[in-house]
Every structure is written in structure tokens, then in C-alpha cells.
Amino acid sequence: MRTYLDWNATTPLRDEVKAAMRDGMEIVGNPSSVHSEGRAAKMAMERAREQVAAALGAEGADVIFTSGTTEAAAMVLAGRGVHCAVVEHSAVKVWCEQDLAVDSNGIVSVPDPARASLQLANNETGVIQDLPQGLGSSDLTQAFGKVPFAFNWLGITAGFVSAHKLGGPKGIGALIVKRGTDVEAMIRGGGQEQGRRGGTENLLGILGFAAAASAAQRELEAGLWDEVAARREALEDRLLAAAPGAIVAGKAVKRLPNTTCLLTSGWKGETQVMQMDLAGFAISAGSACSSGKVRASGVLQAMGFDDKAAQSAIRISISPALGDDQVNRFADAWESAYSRWRDRNG
Numbered sequence: 238m239r240t241y242l243d244w245n246a247t248t249p250l251r252d253e254v255k256a257a258m259r260d261g262m263e264i265v266g267n268p269s270s271v272h273s274e275g276r277a278a279k280m281a282m283e284r285a286r287e288q289v290a291a292a293l294g295a296e297g298a299d300v301i302f303t304s305g306t307t308e309a310a311a312m313v314l315a316g317r318g319v320h321c322a323v324v325e326h327s328a329v330k331v332w333c334e335q336d337l338a339v340d341s342n343g344i345v346s347v348p349d350p351a352r353a354s355l356q357l358a359n360n361e362t363g364v365i366q367d368l369p370q371g372l373g374s375s376d377l378t379q380a381f382g383k384v385p386f387a388f389n390w391l392g393i394t395a396g397f398v399s400a401h402k403l404g405g406p407k408g409i410g411a412l413i414v415k416r417g418t419d420v421e422a423m424i425r426g427g428g429q430e431q432g433r434r435g436g437t438e439n440l441l442g443i444l445g446f447a448a449a450a451s452a453a454q455r456e457l458e459a460g461l462w463d464e465v466a467a468r469r470e471a472l473e474d475r476l477l478a479a480a481p482g483a484i485v486a487g488k489a490v491k492r493l494p495n496t497t498c499l500l501t502s503g504w505k506g507e508t509q510v511m512q513m514d515l516a517g518f519a520i521s522a523g524s525a526c527s528s529g530k531v532r533a534s535g536v537l538q539a540m541g542f543d544d545k546a547a548q549s550a551i552r553i554s555i556s557p558a559l560g561d562d563q564v565n566r567f568a569d570a571w572e573s574a575y576s577r578w579r580d581r582n583g
């Protein structure tokens with residue numbers, strides 16, 4: 238039996254999502270067609286758009302369906318000379334001047350919010366940022382569904398989300414913009430999405446996204462993520478007690494309730510990921526692998542960790558679908574791997 242502890246990377250489809258997509262398979266029409274089949278497809282899509290907007294607290298804002306955050310970010314950032322910090326996901330970073338300062342907790346200073354992009358929560362550490370009013374754009378991908386927020390109250394112009402982080406399908410997401418914001422289409426062609434994103438819409442993906450967004454909203458309102466936070470705290474207490482030299486990145490500041498980024502300097506993150514995989518647990522390493530060369534995480538380096546510490550990072554990210562038992566079994570497995578490593582490196 239495998240235990241999946243990598244919910245920040247992606248999530249399994251929720252049952253409600255599968256049901257919504259299965260129902261959607263019966264829809265025949267193209268949302269742009271004027272006949273009854275087309276109007277039925279359009280109606281289902283617009284209902285889904287309202288559901289996504291409601292879950293995001295973005296009623297009255299424009300929800301433009303895209304293939305996910307990467308596309309949404311490109312639409313508003315490409316060629317604009319926007320500023321960001323190196324802690325951003327590469328989907329944002331690739332378009333920006335990466336010159337904003339980051340402190341040892343991963344908190345970013347934003348001198349000119351209108352010309353900046355700042356993530357609400359970091360995918361590696363879970364660190365949550367207070368977004369300054371008037372911020373140009375924010376990557377909301379990791380925060381959506383895990384912590385309550387309302388787009389309408391964040392005071393930002395644009396936000397990016399991906400459905401697969403909250404139990405929806407992969408390859409669908411949205412760009413959310415304040416109504417009336419000028420957004421030039423990147424993918425041109427038909428006039429879909431008010432001329433801002435050409436191409437026949439991914440209706441099945443959209444229906445799955447809406448079901449995921451509503452389910453996530455209900456879960457948050459029911460307080461299930463408070464239980465996740467308590468479970469995560471208990472896990473960190475155990476791991477830090479077993480490995481007194483270990484560090485949890487960002488532990489001193491507000492974080493997502495489900496994320497632990499653990500550094501055990503000297504013990505390679507990749508090694509830990511492989512050992513845990515063999516023991517039946519999926520976690521991820523906090524370092525990025527590019528062209529066969531393992532690099533330390535830029536996020537952790539920006540927070541002041543040296544290469545050896547940064548390369549030891551693992552990320553454990555849980556969800557309300559996991560119980561105490563699964564998390565405890567992971568802690569057991571990690572602790573015994575740690576004591577073997579410590580005995581060898583003593």
C-alpha cells in the first residue's frame with residue numbers, strides 16, 4: 238500500500254470531480270454554437286465559471302480559463318518587465334526581473350507593488366506572504382483550496398490558479414483579473430474567453446475544475462485544514478525530536494497548513510526520496526534537477542541556507558484525505574532511515 242505525501246506537486250482527482258466530468262461527457266455541443274446543443278454547453282461552462290469565481294471570492298472579477306498557472310502567468314507577465322523574487326515558481330520567474338529581496342524566512346520585500354508579482358504561498362516551504370495592496374499579480378496556485386482568501390479582498394489585479402492542486406484535473410486553470418483589466422490574448426484565433434484566449438474551451442476540464450473548487454471551498458469551511466495543520470505540527474514535532482539537528486524551513490512564519498520542508502544537512506534529499514519511495518511513501522526533494530545535474534533549491538538558498546543544507550531538503554505535503562495513521566507510518570519510516578544514516582555518518 239502506497240501513501241502519497243506530495244500534494245503540493247499534484248493531487249488525485251476527487252470523486253465529485255470524476256462524477257462532474259463523467260456527466261460532462263454527455264455534452265455534445267461547442268459552447269460557441271448557437272443551437273440548443275451549443276447553448277447547453279455554454280450554460281454548463283458559465284455555471285462552472287461562477288463556481289470557480291465563488292470559491293476564489295472573485296465574484297464580479299473575470300475568470301479566464303487557461304491550461305493552468307503557467308499559461309495564465311505568461312499572459313500577464315510576458316514582456317512586461319515585472320519584478321519578482323527568486324522564490325517564485327519558474328512559471329512566474331521566467332518572465333520577470335528576479336531582483337526583489339528575500340529574508341531568512343522567505344518573506345519578500347516589494348518596493349513597487351504595481352510592477353511586481355508575488356506568490357501567496359510557496360510550493361516548497363509553504364511560506365505565506367502578506368500581499369501588498371495594489372500588487373500587479375499573484376501566483377495563488379498553492380494557497381487556493383488550502384487557506385481561505387478572497388481574490389476581491391487581496392487588492393491585486395491578476396491571479397493564477399491550477400485545478401490539479403486541489404483535486405481537479407491536470408491541464409486546466411485560470412487567470413483571474415479585476416473586471417475591465419486589459420488582457421491581450423496570447424493564444425489567438427477564435428474569440429473565446431472574451432477574445433482573451435482563443436480555441437474551443439476544455440469543457441470537461443472546466444467542469445472538473447469547478448467541482449474541485451466547490452469541494453475545496455466546502456472543505457475549508459468545514460475546518461478540515463485546521464486538522465491538517467495539527468497533524469503537520471505533530472509530524473514536525475516527531476521528526477525534529479528524532480533528528481535534533483534538522484530544521485524546518487519557514488517554521489517561524491505563517492505557512493500553508495500541509496507543508497513541511499525539512500533540512501537534515503549532509504543527508505541528500507534525493508537519497509531520502511528514494512529510500513522513502515522504496516518504503517512506500519511519495520515525498521519530494523526540495524532541490525531541482527536540470528540536465529542531469531542536481532542543484533540545490535534556489536528558494537532555500539535565497540533564505541540563506543548553504544548548498545549542503547539546501548541539498549538535504551525534502552518536502553512532505555499532506556491533505557485532509559490522510560489520517561494520523563498514514564502520517565505516523567511515514568514518521569516511523571523516516572526516523573528509522575535517519576537513524577541508519579546517522580549511524581553510518583556518525
Ligand SMILES: Cc1ncc(COP(=O)(O)O)c(C=O)c1O
Pocket residue numbers: 245246304305306307308326328356358359360376378379399401408410
Ligand atoms: C506555486 C506554483 N506555481 C505554478 C505552478 C505551475 O502550475 P502548472 O504546471 O499547473 O501550470 C505550480 C505547480 O507546479 C506551483 O506550485
